[in-house]
Amino acid sequence: MRLVTLPGVFTPISDSRLLADCLRAEVHPGARVADLCTGSGLLAVVAACQGAAATAVDVSRRAVITARLNARLNGVRVRALRGDLLAPLDGERFDVIVSNPPYVPATTGGRAWAGGRDGRALIDRICDEAPGRLRPGGALLLVHSSVNGEAETLGRLAARGLRAEIVARRRGPLGPLMRERVSVRDEELLVVRGRLP
DSSP states (O other), X not given: OOOOOOTTSOOOOHHHHHHHHHHHHHOOTTOEXXXXXXXXXXXXXXXXXXXXXXXXXXXXXXHHHHHHHHHHHTTOOEEEEESSTTGGGTTOOEEEEEEOOOOBSBXXXXXXXXXXXXXXXXXXXXXXXXXXXXXXXXXXXXXXXXXXXXXXXHHHHHHTTOXXXXXXXXXXXXXXXXXXXXXXXXXXXXXXXXEOO
16 A cells, blocks of 8 residues: 655554554445544545545545545545544444544644543544444444553443444554653553444
């Protein structure tokens, strides 16, 4: 897969690739997929390559342009929209909602990675909003760090009627952005899946 990123757009790293692997297992031809906080559009392109009708959403104009460019580079169609999470999708429902939101605990810094005081500013919103936009049997796939609290994510999704579980873990040293902001030395990257019955 070919990917480019415009200046100011977060370049995919290991968390995006881990989430992409899980997404491939969830998506079937004809599925409707929404990629929230799309950045480069990697996840939307992965879904489109699997035959899904993929929509990429980001608040950044540059990210939306980058997602469109990467879809073209890979010979697939991706609808790329600018907006806040599910807001531009006007009540649409999806088979899969996928997101690699900003989750580094920071209140200032890059919009592409700063996730608020505890890194959960967007994680919590996605957990609250996405369940109501899934089709029956649909799934939310969300990646974040163990630093952000996996139990809180699992509990929040379960409270909204989803069967929530960790479907992938990868332990490693903290990346440079996280190292500057937390006191632990290593972390696990987690992919959480919440499935609507």
